[in-house]
Amino acid sequence: MIIANGKAKDMLEIEPTKDQIPALKFLALSENVGEKMLRAAQPLTVGDLSEKLSAESSFLMQYLVATEGEETRLTGAAVISGKEKKIVGLLNKEEVTGLNWLLGEGIGGVIEGIDKETGESILYEIADIKSKIKTKVEKDDISFNVTVESEGRLSEDWVLYSDAFKNEFLNKAEKAIENEVNHLIKKGLEKTQKEFHVDVTGFREQLRIQYPKEWEKVKENWDERFSEVPINIKVKINIRQFQTQGRKIDKKE
Template sequence: MKKKAVFALMTLFLLSGCWDSTNIEELNMAIGYGLDKGDDGHKLKISMQVLVPQKIEQESSVKDPTKIIETSGDSVHQIFRTTTLKSHRIFAQQLRVYLFSEELINENNFDLVINQFIRDNETRRGSLVFMTSEKPGDLLKINDAGQPASSTLYDLSANTKSTIRMFKPVSLGDISSAMQNNVSFAVPKVGVDQGKLILDGASIIKNRRFLTSISPLAVQSYNLLTGDGKGGVIEFEYDHSIYSFEIFKLKHNIETNKTASGKYQFNVSVALEGRLSEDWNERENAFNEKYLQEIEGVVERRIEKNVKDFIGELQHEIKADICGFSQKASIAYPKDFRKEAKHWDEIFSESDIRYKANVKIRDFGTKGATQSL
């Protein structure tokens, strides 16, 4: 079914105009780019995942309807022109993902690497961007039961309502905007788990270079700090038992103030409503209001501790504001911020950030007390 849909899309693309029509056998439609350090002394290598019409037309025995075209060079534009020496012209109007190696962005300014993509009128600024510590070209060769890697990554990024440990999707346009505003930011990171692609935390960009990575658990704290979390499960241990709290609703608020000494103070509050979806305590009694209040208090304290630890890591170890506090400061104190923008990460590292969580269990499923009542 997926192959039929792709074939139909390609057919519509060709029918959009006939004066410069291209035979379908000669059409290369890129759905993913992987950018890495170049081979043989070159600055860059681009791995292009391209749909192959002949493979789509074949029987379902074809495991992956794409091919990988890899070319090294010293500029993106020249790499594309060099690629035409060994392949038909590549169309990128349906490009879904960019996958950058952390090593490449550690050694080159991110804005320079994407410069050609931003300048090109045919580039889709909505294409999603990912980072990896692996070789991007190798990851693009991983398929999941016939689904190309680029499609897999694109689909995985839509699961933010299912897990709070996933970093929000980031587009090429988002990255361009962040670098124009000279702010630190983060990008979803891709890894491999048992031969399958996995979204594995996030990569932090500071001063246009890759700085460090954070784990999925740290991403959970990020989502609870910024309010970007849309759903998912918070797992915790209490009284020698495992619990799971499923988020139904998340409300987020930030109050921005400045002390007499000029120090920023951010008061962050989050209100969570959800369900006690799992409880391994043999003495549990979810029908008891005091029991639920006890668990609510436990969830609040665990969230607050984890988020405060994460804030400390951002301020004192990473020293980068990837959470958007700069935007809050620019809105609350626009005149001051214009003077502070160039060294905002240093100001952020000295700011007073307070965090408070309020948790309410609205549901505990069809199960109540396991003990005799």
């Protein structure tokens, strides 16, 4: 299932390139996102859609746009309110990236962090993402603690005056990526939780599983209640391999 910008029939009428029928191209785009891209929403089947709407659970849908030259691409996501059963807004690719990190979804891709001392880029190639949500209930106060962990490697070493094999540099690189991921997650949550007042990241399920009695009290108006719930984020990046070999460079070179 894909949401199209404008009329869906207009997308299907776009002249195919390289002998590829538009509908088959859309299918290939959708499936590829699920495996490799963090910048777009994960694939959604008709069965998934029916289940979420029946449960009044809010969710994201892949968003298809036409670009110059009548090419099509998936970018960001449409936000669907499970209770209202309609689109309540759109997310850009950075906001969706943050939510995919929070969900622990998507394999592959690159995240750019910035070294605070030099201002140079540090590129981190993602190998694996894991996410864990822990619910906390005290009296009627609900909060969530989210731990996101990832392993990967430096795809390029842009920090010329550092040595990528030194623990000090590794710690700085990991911190830079952690800061960027934390920023992206908060950006995605700010839009969905605070602006759109919807839970598209499965916090409701964690509350239902971990505190079923509390869930029964709030489930009828969960999205609105969720908009005021504190969420604490902790990101841990582990750099295990190197793509580009680091070395110490003399500034006279």
